[in-house]
Amino acid sequence: MEQDIRYNQPIIRYQGGQLIEMTDDYVTEFPLTVNVNAHEFATVICSPNHIEELILGFLASEGVIMKRDDLLQLELDEQRGYAYVKINKDIQQLNYLSTKRLVASCCGKSREFYFQNDAAIAKTSMTTIRVTPQQILHMMAQLQAHSETFKATGGLHNAAISDGKDFYVHRQDIGRHNALDKLYGYCIQRHISVRNKILIFSGRISSEILIKAAKIGVGIIISKSAPTxxxxxxxKDLNITAVGFVREDRFNIYSHPERVTDTSSSRTYNNKTAQ
Incomplete structure (x- = not known):
C-alpha cells in the first residue's frame, strides 16, 4: 500500500503580529534505494506514491531497461525503503552509465551533455503531433486543476502527459525528475507509445528537464515557467518544441514553433522561426 504523500502537523505561524498555534500540510520525503540484480544502483529521494512507475521510468531513462519486457521482477519493501529489481541484462556492464562523465556533442551539433548515458539515450524527436494554442492553454489549466496537494503544501512538482485530446495522466513528486519518471513508467507499464505525446510541467524547463523529455521521447514540452x-x-538540436510561461491566455514558443498551429490566423511558421 502506498504511503500518504502529505501530512497535517501542528506548527506555529507568525501572522498579523502574533504567534499562532495551528496545523499545516507538508509533503512526505521518502528515500528509495533501488537494487538491480543484487547490486545497489541508486537511491532516489521521492514522494511515496506510484513507486513502481517511478522505478520503471527511472531505469528506462538511465538506459538500464529499454522496454517493459526487460524487467523480470520487481519487489518493494516500502517499510525499509528498498526496491529489488531483476532485469535480463548484466548490471555490472551498465554501472558506468550512472557515473562516467563525458562531454559529447548533441546530434553532431554544438550542444554538450554532461553524462554518457544522456548522450546515449536522449532521442531526437520524430513526433508528428500538432497542437493549437487552445489545446496548450487547456492542458496547463488541467495541470493546475489537478494540483490539489501542491496547493495545500506548496512542496511538490506537478507533471502530466497528454495527447492534447482524450489521453491525460497526472503525477506529482517532491522531485521534478521523479514526476516525469512516474509518467514514463506509467506508459512503459501499459505499452503506451510516447512519441506523439506532450509533457506538461509546473517548473522551470532546465537542460536536465529537457534531456529527460528527450529520453522519454516526446516532441513537445510546455511549462508555466521559463526555460534556460x-x-x-x-x-532546437533535439527537435523538441519548448513552450514556456503558459499562463492565462498567453505563452512563449522557444523552439520548433511549426508544431503549434493557430487555426484562427492565416500566419504560418516554418522550422527556422525561433531557431
Missing part, C-alpha cells in the same frame, strides 16, 4: 538558455539550445 541551454534548454532552448538542446530543444
Amino acid at each position: 538558455t541551454l534548454a532552448v539550445q538542446l530543444a
Whole structure:
C-alpha cells in the first residue's frame, strides 16, 4: 500500500503580529534505494506514491531497461525503503552509465551533455503531433486543476502527459525528475507509445528537464515557467518544441514553433522561426 504523500502537523505561524498555534500540510520525503540484480544502483529521494512507475521510468531513462519486457521482477519493501529489481541484462556492464562523465556533442551539433548515458539515450524527436494554442492553454489549466496537494503544501512538482485530446495522466513528486519518471513508467507499464505525446510541467524547463523529455521521447514540452538558455539550445538540436510561461491566455514558443498551429490566423511558421 502506498504511503500518504502529505501530512497535517501542528506548527506555529507568525501572522498579523502574533504567534499562532495551528496545523499545516507538508509533503512526505521518502528515500528509495533501488537494487538491480543484487547490486545497489541508486537511491532516489521521492514522494511515496506510484513507486513502481517511478522505478520503471527511472531505469528506462538511465538506459538500464529499454522496454517493459526487460524487467523480470520487481519487489518493494516500502517499510525499509528498498526496491529489488531483476532485469535480463548484466548490471555490472551498465554501472558506468550512472557515473562516467563525458562531454559529447548533441546530434553532431554544438550542444554538450554532461553524462554518457544522456548522450546515449536522449532521442531526437520524430513526433508528428500538432497542437493549437487552445489545446496548450487547456492542458496547463488541467495541470493546475489537478494540483490539489501542491496547493495545500506548496512542496511538490506537478507533471502530466497528454495527447492534447482524450489521453491525460497526472503525477506529482517532491522531485521534478521523479514526476516525469512516474509518467514514463506509467506508459512503459501499459505499452503506451510516447512519441506523439506532450509533457506538461509546473517548473522551470532546465537542460536536465529537457534531456529527460528527450529520453522519454516526446516532441513537445510546455511549462508555466521559463526555460534556460541551454534548454532552448538542446530543444532546437533535439527537435523538441519548448513552450514556456503558459499562463492565462498567453505563452512563449522557444523552439520548433511549426508544431503549434493557430487555426484562427492565416500566419504560418516554418522550422527556422525561433531557431
